[in-house]
Amino acid sequence: MSASRIRADRGHPVDFEFDGGTVQSFEGETVAAALLAVGVSAFGVTREGExxxxxxxxxxxxxCAVTVDGQLLVRACMTDVQSGMSVTRHEAS
Known part of the structure; x- marks a missing residue:
């Protein structure tokens, strides 16, 4: 099968909040996949600021730890997006 014939069907559109902005994603995607798809350059920072x-x-x-709806240290790669969820970067302390 040629690459031009491969097609991935995506779920229904889902919007969620990341650091105060709206991220458009699709049902069935993880938070990590959705954030990477829109070009987020950091999910958090280390103690050294990296x-x-x-x-x-x-x-x-x-x-990939983020804060989801107030819950700290949620792994973005294991968490499916949900409409209206609030996600913020994790700041190491």
Whole structure:
């Protein structure tokens, strides 16, 4: 099968909030996938101020940790988007 014939069907559009802005994503995507798709350059920062992005994308590390609806240290790569959810960057302390 040629690459031009491969087609991925996406779920229904879903909007959620990230750091005060609206992110348009699709049902069935993880928060990490949605944020990467819109070009978010950091999901949080280290104690040294370095940006953090997903590393493993399978839930074993916490490099993609964000805050979701007030819950700290949520792994973005393991969390499906939901309409209206509020996501913020994780700040290391």
């Amino acid at each position: 940006p953090r992005l997903p590393m493993c994308n399978m839930g074993t590390c916490f490099d």
